[in-house]
């Protein structure tokens with residue numbers, strides 16, 4: 001694992017640079033998009049680079065996860081968040097950005113279909129990731145199988161509390177279930193780029209980089225990935 005400690009703006013620039021380099025060499029690349037606040041500056045930087053000529057027209061993208069049961073037009077539905085923060089700001093072709101369908105009648109089928117779609121696209125070339133304060137990646141909460149694929153998960157109280165800020169501060173309004181790529185799904189991507197900033201992430205980053213590989217800190221599986229880049233600011237790196 002490569003660990004880079006730099007100010008937040010520089011981290012976003014480095015992540016955007018990696019995506020630009022990938023798309024320049026391989027315009028039909030498959031990107032993995034993350035939600036949460038961590039990648040937002042990366043998306044701003046990509047939108048800026050798009051104005052300067054970076055094209056996503058031949059690229060495809062897969063999202064990491066989705067809440068179950070939010071109305072289609074709910075602003076916090078991850079499909080809508082990704083549309084707002086990045087997809088609508090660049091030139092992806094219609095249908096090029098996909099996410100797991102958290103409103104499908106058959107959720108297990110939706111998860112299997114999603115795995116098939118990722119495989120049919122040839123897998124993800126570069127996966128952006130954030131990390132939860134409890135060490136989750138995507139919505140793979142502590143205790144997730146290290147061999148997991150896309151499936152239905154129950155969110156922990158901690159994650160629902162962490163995400164309540166996106167739901168007007170009310171933890172009761174945060175959904176209880178989600179669909180998420182599994183840890184093995186994420187590990188299949190060819191390059192993992194994780195961003196973490198702020199002191200609240202320091203323990204999770206410490207475990208990610210220096211802890212034993214354990215389902216209790218799901219992000220630690222990344223230690224086994226042949227090409228993982230960990231981008232952290234000084235506060236998130238304060239326990240390294």
Ligand code: GLP
Nearest residue numbers: 035036037038130131132138139
């Ligand atoms: C959410 C998302 C994760 C994200 C994490 C951290 O629960 N499902 O993909 O990495 O929270 O979020 P943030 O970047 O806002 O701290």
